[in-house]
Amino acid sequence: MSALLSWSLGDIDNASHVVGTYVVVLGGIGLFVLRMRVSARRSAERVPPEDRPWT
Amino acid sequence: MTIAAPASQTTSSRSALRRPTSTRFSRGLGTAVLAGLVTLVVLGLAVSPDDRIQGDAVRNLYIHVPSAWLAYLAFIVTAVSSAAYLFRRTRSLAWDRIAGASAEVGVLFMAITLVTGSLWGRITWGTYWVWDSRLTTTAFLLVTYIGYLAVRGLGGSHHQRARRSAVLALLAVLEVPLVHFSVRWWRPLHQGQSVRNGELSDLMLFTLFTGLVTFTLLYVWLVLHRQRVLTMDDMVADRGLDAALAERQREGGQ
Numbered sequence A: 001m002s003a004l005l006s007w008s009l010g011d012i013d014n015a016s017h018v019v020g021t022y023v024v025v026l027g028g029i030g031l032f033v034l035r036m037r038v039s040a041r042r043s044a045e046r047v048p049p050e051d052r053p054w055t
Numbered sequence B: 001m002t003i004a005a006p007a008s009q010t011t012s013s014r015s016a017l018r019r020p021t022s023t024r025f026s027r028g029l030g031t032a033v034l035a036g037l038v039t040l041v042v043l044g045l046a047v048s049p050d051d052r053i054q055g056d057a058v059r060n061l062y063i064h065v066p067s068a069w070l071a072y073l074a075f076i077v078t079a080v081s082s083a084a085y086l087f088r089r090t091r092s093l094a095w096d097r098i099a100g101a102s103a104e105v106g107v108l109f110m111a112i113t114l115v116t117g118s119l120w121g122r123i124t125w126g127t128y129w130v131w132d133s134r135l136t137t138t139a140f141l142l143v144t145y146i147g148y149l150a151v152r153g154l155g156g157s158h159h160q161r162a163r164r165s166a167v168l169a170l171l172a173v174l175e176v177p178l179v180h181f182s183v184r185w186w187r188p189l190h191q192g193q194s195v196r197n198g199e200l201s202d203l204m205l206f207t208l209f210t211g212l213v214t215f216t217l218l219y220v221w222l223v224l225h226r227q228r229v230l231t232m233d234d235m236v237a238d239r240g241l242d243a244a245l246a247e248r249q250r251e252g253g254q
Helices: A002-009 A016-046 B005-016 B023-049 B058-087 B091-122 B133-152 B157-170 B175-182 B202-253
Strands: none
Touching: A002 A016, A002 B023, A016 B058, A016 B091, A016 B202, B023 B058, B023 B202, B058 B091, B058 B133, B058 B157, B058 B202, B091 B133, B091 B157, B091 B202, B133 B157, B133 B175, B157 B202
16 A cells, blocks of 8 residues: 555655645544543543443 | 452453443444545545646545534534533433534544645645635634633533533534635635536545545544543542542541
8 A cells, every 4th residue: 555655646746735634634633532542541540440331 | 368350351451441432333433434544545645536727736625625524513513412411301411521522523623624724725825824714714613612612621510511511512503604605605715615516526526425424434433432531531520529528528527
């Protein structure tokens, strides 16, 4: 897949802005998920699994 | 003497601590979202053709439009959940937590929409920002929902938080149609609808559709996990309050 992408990106005009768009979106999602996981683990230390309605 | 827990129980409690908001359904959904995102990147950057007018800049469409769609969806769900909380028959803090989780996801994707739109604008307009009606109303919508999240963070009981933020959410959602129809009402620099005008090829439409479906699933996954984190946060706060009250009663009894 990376070979396909690098082959394709070589031909893209304004590659930095186009690829930058994808990086911003995926990076933003990644950071949000990371922050959510950290916050979830912190709270989970004080809420036992049997008290969580979804478990 | 220490009694060792059975191996399966230890593994299960470790998993509950490592992935506290995860269930089999959410893991399946997360896998589908990941597959969708990989497909979208490959389709958007490598497979779909360039546009005869915009060239490769059209590739931003597949990720910019779904981001905007997700933000709209998030703000509408926030309003509907808030209305469900305010309605006496369906009043539950679960609605408030869904509203809060949805607004957080909406703010993230509204910010992403503005940044990706700026990058696209730099290519097609030659500038990152213009104060046209679409961009200005979108920025205003983002600031409104940042304010909504700030209001949620003010003190008070869970029900006080839920009541005041629900009222604000019902007012804030009125801005969504203003943003959406701004391209029709004020003829800004921002382009109008491309899909209904038949300006996209079949492969372009398929890529855009993949983006919309993937981002909708991503929204469900994010809100599902986030509202579970908020549920645990509320439980932790309640326990802290209960412990403080018990302490006070003990002090009073002495």
